[in-house]
Amino acid sequence: MKKLILFIIFFAITSTGFCQLKSRTFEQVDSLQQIQKRKIIIFIHTDWCQFCQRMKTTTFKNQEIINKLNSDFYFVDFNAEEKRNVIFNNQVFKYQPTGSNVGVHELALQLGTIKNQIVYPVLCVLNEKNEIILQYNNYLGPKDFNLLLEKLEE
Numbered sequence: 001m002k003k004l005i006l007f008i009i010f011f012a013i014t015s016t017g018f019c020q021l022k023s024r025t026f027e028q029v030d031s032l033q034q035i036q037k038r039k040i041i042i043f044i045h046t047d048w049c050q051f052c053q054r055m056k057t058t059t060f061k062n063q064e065i066i067n068k069l070n071s072d073f074y075f076v077d078f079n080a081e082e083k084r085n086v087i088f089n090n091q092v093f094k095y096q097p098t099g100s101n102v103g104v105h106e107l108a109l110q111l112g113t114i115k116n117q118i119v120y121p122v123l124c125v126l127n128e129k130n131e132i133i134l135q136y137n138n139y140l141g142p143k144d145f146n147l148l149l150e151k152l153e154e
Contacts, residue, residue: 021066023077026088026107032074037128039152041069042076044112044122051139052121062142068149080108080120089130112137125152 024032029040043060045052059065069075082105083095093107104118112122114135125134140148 019063019066019070021060021075021077022070024074026076026078026086029074029076030088033128033130038072038074039128039133040074040076040126040130041152042078042111042122042124042126044078044080044108044118044120044124046080046120049120055121055139059140059142059145062146065142065145065149068146068153072149072153078105078108080104080112080118080122082108111135123148 032038043055045056047053081095081103083103085095086093086105086107088107093105093110095103095105096109097103108122109118111124111126111132112118112120112135114122114137119137121137121139123134123136123140124132127133134152136148
């Protein structure tokens with residue numbers, strides 16, 4: 001019984017001290033925009049991209065960034081090689097194979113292409129009308145990402 005009580009106390013302390021980043025799907029964002037309008041920050045990445053993985057373990061683990069993203073934006077964590085169909089903004093986007101067991105999702109291409117190419121990681125920011133207001137394709141550490149969020153809040 002003592003172990004159970006200690007476990008519950010430990011869980012309560014650790015879960016309230018560290019908030020997790022709330023990642024949404026595109027379908028959820030469509031619904032949430034009907035309730036409360038917010039800018040959407042989309043992190044487009046792949047499993048093989050080292051800079052993408054570094055952002056996941058540094059930038060998106062920063063408590064200040066997590067708090068800002070959760071309270072002021074809708075955050076979408078999107079794998080560019082996602083194979084499922086995605087419905088967003090009343091349109092269906094599909095995975096496009098480019099070879100044997102490789103390909104890229106149409107939505108990643110639409111949101112992440114800059115100067116006719118896609119380079120990971122990509123940050124794409126949409127306004128409340130789902131219009132692209134910013135695209136950035138490079139690693140952003142916590143300090144620079146925080147500055148970006150501050151500019152977007154203005």
